[in-house]
Amino acid sequence: MREFGGGAVCFAGVGSPLNKVVGVGFGGVPSVGEWEEVERACAEVGVAVQVELSQLADPRIGEMLTGRGYRLVSFENVLGVELGGRRWEVPEGVEVRRDEDEDLGVWLDVVVDGFAHPDDEGVPSHEEFPREAIAAVMRDMASTNDTRRYVAYRNGEPAGGASMRTGGGIAALAGAATLPAHRRNGVQTAMLSTRLTEAAAEGCDLAVITTQPGSKSQRNAQGRGFSLLYTRAVLVKEV
Structure with a gap:
């Protein structure tokens, strides 16, 4: 870099x-x-x-x-919400736990599986990556000391995973993925609510998240109070 x-x-x-x-x-x-x-x-x-x-x-x-x-291939929306010490309710039937497992096992498996099977609702992503590439990125992200990992459980089974980093009063929410079998059951909302409440309790002023325009993730975020901060154009040149 x-x-x-x-x-x-x-x-x-x-x-x-x-x-x-x-x-x-x-x-x-x-x-x-x-x-x-x-x-x-x-x-x-x-x-x-x-x-x-x-x-x-x-x-x-x-x-x-x-x-x-360079050709335009996609857009990304960056959304934010002021925290102000608020609390967000977690939907019934989903439990979200902090993952402290040093080998990353459950968290890594559920996040990689979720990203390897993109949600087809909304605008599709312009890119797809093999499982090995996704796993490498997630391991690198998890290796930083300030990254917190979360696993959502539904009916006692791992259903989704997410992460969060905080600093300078800002909580950056990232790495959220839900297994296909558990989608449309409040898993993403539960992981959002848990991270937002935790960040607010620790004194963060703002939370930010990046989504595909019109995606289920964006609608979930807006349902938790997020609004658009800015949009990024993604331009690509084959060389």
Whole structure:
């Protein structure tokens, strides 16, 4: 990972979901030469250049990228909710527990299985990844000391998993997935409610989450009080 245009260029291995340019446009507009350098580096390792471009970034970047052959493939919504010491109720029939298991077993299995079988309701994701790539990302994420892991149980069985990181008064909710057999039964809502209540109790002011526009995840978040903060365009160039 290296700094780039106020954001960063990230590479975590061929096939990783983390290979992308993020946060660009908040620290100046990268030059043509700087984009060419990123494109050459990606070509050398055989991955496409994927840019997550916020609507709040310098608008000249979008024009530059489309002129360089980048194509729009998707959008992502970043939503937020003020916490203010509130509590959120967990739906009946679902229990959410913190996962402290050092081998990540149950949490990793349920999250990887959930992401490997995307929910087909709403706008489909523009990308899919093999189980091995998803598992590698989740292990890396869980290895950071400030990542908290959660497992949801329904009828006594693991039904979903999620994570949360807090810092600077902000709770970042991520990594939420539900097994197909347990979808539409309040599992996502339970995991959201548990994390929000925990973050509020610890003094966080704001919680944020990223969703696909129109997805079930977005509707669940809005049902818990989230509203849109900004949208990111996802642009890709094969190199």
